[in-house]
Amino acid sequence: MDKAFHQGMKIIEELEKSGHEAYFVGGSVRDTLMNRAIGDIDIATSATPQDIQRIFPKTIDVGAEHGTIIVLTAENESFEVTTYRTESQYSDNRRPDQVTFVKSLFEDLKRRDFTMNAIAMTKTGTIVDPFQGEKDIKRKIIRSVGIPRERFQEDALRMLRAIRFASQLSFSLESNTFLAIMNDHERLHSISVERKTAEIEKLLAGIGLKYCLELLVKTKLYKHLPELSDKKSKLLELSTKNLCNLNSRSALWAAFVHVLEIEQIDDFLTSWKLPKKVIKAVEHNIAIITNVQKYGWNKELIYQMGLKQSIEAHEVLVALNPDTETSNLHIENLYKSLPIKNKKEIVFNGHDLIKIAGEKRGKWIAELYQDMELAIIHGSTANDRAVLKEWVEKWLQKYEKSY
Numbered sequence: 030m031d032k033a034f035h036q037g038m039k040i041i042e043e044l045e046k047s048g049h050e051a052y053f054v055g056g057s058v059r060d061t062l063m064n065r066a067i068g069d070i071d072i073a074t075s076a077t078p079q080d081i082q083r084i085f086p087k088t089i090d091v092g093a094e095h096g097t098i099i100v101l102t103a104e105n106e107s108f109e110v111t112t113y114r115t116e117s118q119y120s121d122n123r124r125p126d127q128v129t130f131v132k133s134l135f136e137d138l139k140r141r142d143f144t145m146n147a148i149a150m151t152k153t154g155t156i157v158d159p160f161q162g163e164k165d166i167k168r169k170i171i172r173s174v175g176i177p178r179e180r181f182q183e184d185a186l187r188m189l190r191a192i193r194f195a196s197q198l199s200f201s202l203e204s205n206t207f208l209a210i211m212n213d214h215e216r217l218h219s220i221s222v223e224r225k226t227a228e229i230e231k232l233l234a235g236i237g238l239k240y241c242l243e244l245l246v247k248t249k250l251y252k253h254l255p256e257l258s259d260k261k262s263k264l265l266e267l268s269t270k271n272l273c274n275l276n277s278r279s280a281l282w283a284a285f286v287h288v289l290e291i292e293q294i295d296d297f298l299t300s301w302k303l304p305k306k307v308i309k310a311v312e313h314n315i316a317i318i319t320n321v322q323k324y325g326w327n328k329e330l331i332y333q334m335g336l337k338q339s340i341e342a343h344e345v346l347v348a349l350n351p352d353t354e355t356s357n358l359h360i361e362n363l364y365k366s367l368p369i370k371n372k373k374e375i376v377f378n379g380h381d382l383i384k385i386a387g388e389k390r391g392k393w394i395a396e397l398y399q400d401m402e403l404a405i406i407h408g409s410t411a412n413d414r415a416v417l418k419e420w421v422e423k424w425l426q427k428y429e430k431s432y
């Protein structure tokens with residue numbers, strides 16, 4: 030059992046000592062059964078939020094009315110402990126608006142989205158699986174718990190979650206689950222953009238992207254995603270790309286907007302409610318990609334955009350065109366070979382220039398400085414005081430007449 034489960038085990042033990050039931054539930058159980066790295070560990074219990082707060086010395090009330098309390102261990106690890114509940118209607122990312130506490134684990138599992146997510150595990154690793162989730166995991170199938178339509182009526186985001194899981198895990202949709210999504214796709218319209226964005230990011234980075242893009246189109250869910258309703262064919266073009274190696278949001282979104290040929294990147298990404306910082310980084314990636322597609326990789330570009338952004342844009346380009354001849358190019362080596370990494374490293378400064386220019390000082394000084402910077406980067410002059418002095422004198426002679 031994973032190390033993190035050991036901490037969770039102690040929480041379950043404490044709850045049991047006080048006469049309550051408690052189980053590991055949700056994604057961590059699913060991922061353990063699949064031998065995948067686990068994310069957050071969730072615990073479901075018969076204890077009420079007030080019981081949980083009484084039993085544990087360190088807790089954070091993140092939504093007692095929804096049944097969820099965060100329990101902090103002595104090592105400050107946090108675990109979400111949630112009272113058995115049923116739910117309907119979510120308006121934010123994580124918490125349903127209305128919940129009803131229920132008495133049994135079975136009732137709690139019955140309200141969950143997919144059979145693979147409706148498996149519980151005792152503290153000793155025994156599986157409780159009333160909806161045959163393990164069998165579906167083995168068959169690589171995503172199946173709603175009970176009647177799919179009812180599960181999607183409780184939370185329409187689940188339709189997108191189904192396709193996101195299919196992409197992440199490379200699973201297929203069970204036919205009734207698929208049909209229910211196709212019939213009810215319009216419900217996705219009511220879901221907040223932030224929740225859709227979080228799902229799409231996971232979907233784009235999944236290993237089963239091709240099948241999932243086809244599902245998005247077949248079920249018509251794509252029509253309820255920001256600015257995508259007229260992008261069906263571009264969206265399908267994405268299926269030839271392999272984005273699962275991109276490990277930042279800005280790289281992923283850059284690949285997305287590039288394939289979709291989005292012109293107003295800021296407007297497009299603002300409609301997906303992405304943070305300004307991510308939007309800026311996407312715009313920089315696209316600027317680099319456009320430049321490279323015209324002129325190839327060059328030192329000046331890497332100097333101007335910086336190492337981190339250049340590496341990221343290169344990753345995006347490789348994800349979009351894995352066969353490109355520059356896929357083996359080492360941006361880091363190009364960066365290392367730059368004679369200077371920024372303006373401050375130029376040994377000839379503004380005061381030196383003014384000394385030479387004397388009376389003739391003017392707005393041209395900035396231009397001269399920029400030319401000098403480029404000449405150093407391209408290696409046509411050395412970054413050496415005596416050499417640069419000579420270079421400046423020549424520049425002044427050449428351009429004197431025009432100033």
Ligand SMILES: Nc1ccn([C@@H]2O[C@H](COP(=O)(O)OP(=O)(O)OP(=O)(O)O)[C@@H](O)[C@H]2O)c(=O)n1
Pocket residue numbers: 054055056057068069071140141142143146147184186187190
């Ligand atoms: N709309 C939702 C969201 C969540 N769940 C249930 O709550 C669990 C935890 O949800 P969440 O943390 O959002 O997802 P995970 O399944 O843990 O997967 P991931 O962390 O990859 O998102 C899910 O496994 C599922 O049992 C649900 O039934 N319906």
